[in-house]
Amino acid sequence: MTMLGTPAATIDDPTVDTSAHVVDEMLAAVVPVLRNCTADGEAQRRLPDYAAAALVEAGAFQVQVPKSLGGLELNPLQATRLVEEISKVDPSAGFLVGNMNSQAFAMMALSADGVEEVFADSKAVICGGAFPPARAVEVPGGYLVSGRAPFASGAHIATWVTAYAMLFEGDQPKMTPHGPVMLLAAMAREDCELVDNWNVLGLRGTGSHDYAYHEVFVPHTRVAPLTLGEPNRYFSGPLYRSRLWSGHPAFAATALGVARASLDEATSLVRTKKGNFMMEVLGDSPSIQRQLGKAEARYRASRAYLYDTVDQLWQHQLTGEFVNTEHGISMQLAACYVIETAREISEIVHEIAGSTGFQESSPLEKYFRDAHTISQHAFASQTRYESAAKAMLGKQNDWLFFQL
DSSP states (O other): OOOTTOOOOOTTOTTSOOHHHHHHHHHHHHHHHHTTTHHHHHHHTSOOHHHHHHHHHHTGGGTTSOGGGTOOOOOHHHHHHHHHHHHHHOHHHHHHHHHHHHHHHGGGGSOHHHHHHHTTSTTOOEEEEEEEEEEEEEETTEEEEEEEEEEETTTTTOSEEEEEEEEEETTEEOEETTEEOEEEEEEEGGGSEEEOOOOOSSOGGGOOEEEEEEEEEEEGGGEEESSOSOOOGGGOSGGGGGTTTTHHHHHHHHHHHHHHHHHHHHHHHHTTOBOTTOSSBGGGOHHHHHHHHHHHHHHHHHHHHHHHHHHHHHHHHTTTOOOOHHHHHHHHHHHHHHHHHHHHHHHHHHHHHGGGGGOTTSHHHHHHHHHHHHTTOTTTSTHHHHHHHHHHHTOOOOSGGGTO
């Protein structure tokens, strides 16, 4: 409602956040395509080309790229919603949208010249694996980078591959009082070798194969120390004050999408299915009703927790400040809790569904596998609760995100 005499704001008004409108249009473009790609993604162990093309064309992989570089620079609440909604339809696609945007986000460490080269193509897509670290040797004009990293999600889609490399001098890593010198390098995909080895339980459509690289020359402009100093001028907006915590809500949102899809399928199932040798439909059973109600409550609570945490960080970023350790603790705990809860929901639904739940003809079988696979992700596995607690207690932390 507007004040009398005050014109209503339009989506062209620079004072209005139009990201919800952008996400709605993007979803309208890609969801119909993704509804038909899941089986192909499972069989191919990668996102099918037609689905990847739809996401690229819609700008789904430019969500966290600065507007000054041709990206969308969406606020994190809407970016999280985008990942969740896509994950309801195809969890692998949602995972890729979240993960590959985090890779683009990491480009803020490079020089301005470096990111200009990476994003010269407005449809640039970035993948990469972090560990084990690669080996980097400085040479005139840049570095030679060698290594092999697993979990390069979206390997077939990428135009650029990132590597986290340890700087060597001779046969030994170069050391500082805080440990070895770590670098981030961005390499052209054609300079790297894709190793086809993504044979897994769930999230098969992510195509998270290994990438290998042997003495790939990377110029200084596309290599940067792995620190969280001041980002280059293109990444000066409030979105980039979350440091490297941008990936956590994306992975949690993928889990939320899986949980929602599982619950919707189970709710539909119990309305019509009768248990073996039983006369009543499952939905008339008090025990099924209790399980379904509890699962729904857990989903709603975890969703509210995630979005509230993302909003708290975002409101802090809007003040002009970077997120701090306390914010990191909040984000880590929320991500762990949401992903853990999504796995538990998949187990409740599996019990509700009975024999239907383990048949490949039912989407519940895939949701169960996807929920359990994402629960092992390093960003939010059970051991990350320990990392957050160490930060709470002020103890030395082995989790990189609390060290930067």
